[in-house]
Amino acid sequence: MRLTILPAILAGLLAVGCDAKQPPATPAAESPPATQPQAGNTPSEDLDPFVVMIGAERWTVILDRAMEGAIEAPSTAAAQNDNDLYRADAALKSGAASVIELRNMVCGRGLLTGDACNLPEFPAWTHEPPNSTTPLAELDQRSAWLSEVMDPFTTAGCEAGRKATSDDMFCSVE
Numbered sequence: 001m002r003l004t005i006l007p008a009i010l011a012g013l014l015a016v017g018c019d020a021k022q023p024p025a026t027p028a029a030e031s032p033p034a035t036q037p038q039a040g041n042t043p044s045e046d047l048d049p050f051v052v053m054i055g056a057e058r059w060t061v062i063l064d065r066a067m068e069g070a071i072e073a074p075s076t077a078a079a080q081n082d083n084d085l086y087r088a089d090a091a092l093k094s095g096a097a098s099v100i101e102l103r104n105m106v107c108g109r110g111l112l113t114g115d116a117c118n119l120p121e122f123p124a125w126t127h128e129p130p131n132s133t134t135p136l137a138e139l140d141q142r143s144a145w146l147s148e149v150m151d152p153f154t155t156a157g158c159e160a161g162r163k164a165t166s167d168d169m170f171c172s173v174e
């Protein structure tokens with residue numbers, strides 16, 4: 001299997017966790033025409049559900065290992081990352097990313113179905129690297145957005161956890 005797009009994926013995902021400058025966005029004029037389909041990652045002669053599934057599941061393993069590597073790396077921005085506003089901004093962006101995984105699990109298990117599994121379009125701030133300059137009131141508004149978006153999925157997941165474990169405090173964070 002070719003891993004030709006891995007460096008771009010990892011660079012994009014790891015950039016979400018740092019305050020490094022992002023490369024400028026590619027202007028629309030340089031984008032491929034809309035009629036040109038995205039190239040696949042699997043050679044056409046190997047294109048079957050099992051092979052594609054194995055390739056797709058490899059990405060999560062690679063992403064998990066890259067996350068472990070990033071955690072192990074010494075931080076060159078420790079003072080910035082210790083700032084309360086930075087930590088709040090990073091936590092909200094991490095939470096937004098986690099909602100997608102939670103939705104996939106909740107809907108994949110049939111805890112929610114149909115339109116209840118649809119997510120809204122994510123705001124631009126969810127795609128930006130964390131920073132320590134977002135105003136406090138804006139962080140609070142973002143927190144309200146995240147709370148609203150995650151609620152159906154956390155409600156379903158927490159209820160399933162309470163039933164499975166007989167622990168009424170299953171999702172308690174107090």
